[in-house]
Amino acid sequence: MYSDSRDSVFEWDSDVFSDKFRGNSDVSSQGTLSTPSTGNQYCTPRSISAVESFSYDNTMLQPEVIPRTSIWSASFRSNSESLVPFDPLVVNGAEQKTGEEEYVYQIPPRFVFRSFRGCRFAVEDNARFFVIKSYSGMDVDASIANNIWASTNLGNKRLNRAFDEVRAVRGKIFLFFSVNCSGRFCGVVEMKNNIDFTRTSDVWVEKSRWKGVFPVEWLMIKDVPNRHFQHLKNPLNESKSVTNSRDTQELPFDIGVSMLKIFSSFK
Structure with a gap:
């Protein structure tokens, strides 16, 4: 005990x-x-x-029994949702209409630059580039103040056709501005919409000369001497330097990006 x-x-x-x-x-x-x-x-x-x-x-000690269903059975196929590739522009089966300000990049942009306002803008592989030759620096000032531009009749048609083509693939058009005989480029703009051939503007030095108006957004405003661009040869213009371009001369993608890099880094 x-x-x-x-x-x-x-x-x-x-x-x-x-x-x-x-x-x-x-x-x-x-x-x-x-x-x-x-x-x-x-x-x-x-x-x-x-x-x-x-x-x-x-x-509580009994294991949960989960019935096995063959993936090949009719019941499995009827209970399974169909697989639809993801599209950021389609929500609940309805296509979402987006404006230019609501543009959604479906792939990461290839290049990103900063505008003179401090905002970033993207350049993708489907972007296109053109040179704009202005007859007057005052017209450039008017464009900056009013966010519009007008080219020659031939130039307007060329730009309008290019804008229709890039809009079909959600691309952008960038324009490099240079005043005739100035010896430099003075800025970069983005063409924002088609040309309205029925409109004219009285902001230009020669008001009756320019027919048609299209909206633009100025991205970079700075004077960069031609010597910084002379090494860039344009194969679309007999391999001449980009400094020897006529109005609405198109540039290849790599040349356009190189000019953007020069603009961006120039102090």
């Missing part, structure tokens, strides 16, 4: 590993542990109470 200061102890002769103990003590199918009814015990009343109160929900 053992004694304990905290509780009385009973004698227990049965070995917990013996057949006698296992036959008298078992867990019922209901999850309740039954204690042996015979034999001496070494167990405190507190322990007996804990054992007798032991119970559990045996349904």
